[in-house]
Amino acid sequence: MPRTAIKGQALADFLLEFDSDVDDKALVVLQPPRNEESLEEFPHPWWILHVDGVVNNGGAGAGIVLVSPEGHHLMTAIHFKFYVTNNDAQYEALINGLKIALEMGVRNLITRSDSELVVNQVNGGFQTQGPRTELYLRCTQLLIEKFQVVRLECISREKNSNADALAKMGSQQEAVLLGSILLEIQKIPSIPEIEAMQVDETPKEIWMSPLLAYIHKGTLHEDKFKARRLHYQAARYVVYDEILYKRGFNQPLLRCVDEEEGNYI
Known part of the structure; x- marks a missing residue:
């Protein structure tokens, strides 16, 4: 931060230290003479x-x-x-x-x-x-x-x-x-309202969709090869608070079965 106050005080002390023979001492800020262009620069109050x-x-x-x-x-x-x-x-x-x-x-x-x-x-x-x-x-x-x-x-x-x-x-x-x-x-803001984009809430198929369907409902693919691969792949994942997590290497591969509905959870 520029310390302008101290600079101004130093200038005042400098002028007071070097005294002059003039009886009436004053600190005068000198300004260059204004020409016609500078007078017209800010003509309004x-x-x-x-x-x-x-x-x-x-x-x-x-x-x-x-x-x-x-x-x-x-x-x-x-x-x-x-x-x-x-x-x-x-x-x-x-x-x-x-x-x-x-x-x-x-x-x-x-x-x-x-x-x-x-x-x-x-x-x-x-x-x-x-x-x-x-x-x-x-x-x-x-x-x-x-x-x-x-x-x-x-x-x-x-x-x-x-x-x-x-x-x-x-x-x-x-x-x-x-x-x-x-x-x-x-009643209305001074700025235009921000247009909000409509979000498509239709769920889309992603790589986690088959895993979640199998873990929650036990749904398997019609293809036996894909169903077997999904069965082994799901053993490495777990759902906690509706979030899909992948198990670590030091954790046991456990699966729990809902006894009432018979679905994997």
């Missing part, structure tokens, strides 16, 4: 977005606080009517917050969340696991590309208390409007 997602016994919700450059707060609470995990709720809060910022015409945005996992996944520090998380990440990246500049920062929950309170309010099924706080009901 910066907005601040706080987001948080919560999943509890009452349900799931998200809290969004969008702060304008003048200090005005636009607060939104969202209640989810579909199943989400805690990480999904964090992504839903971030996606909805970005959508609100785009509707307000924001170009430069500082986004703050207390989810270290989501922040690092979007910034590229952590890898995603699972197709659902990858869809959430891709949806977030597509929204970020519509801004001029977006900075995503991870903050503590104490510094994200307003968004956290809104998320808890939105998670309740009977949440009410409090003053100018907008409550929205989201």
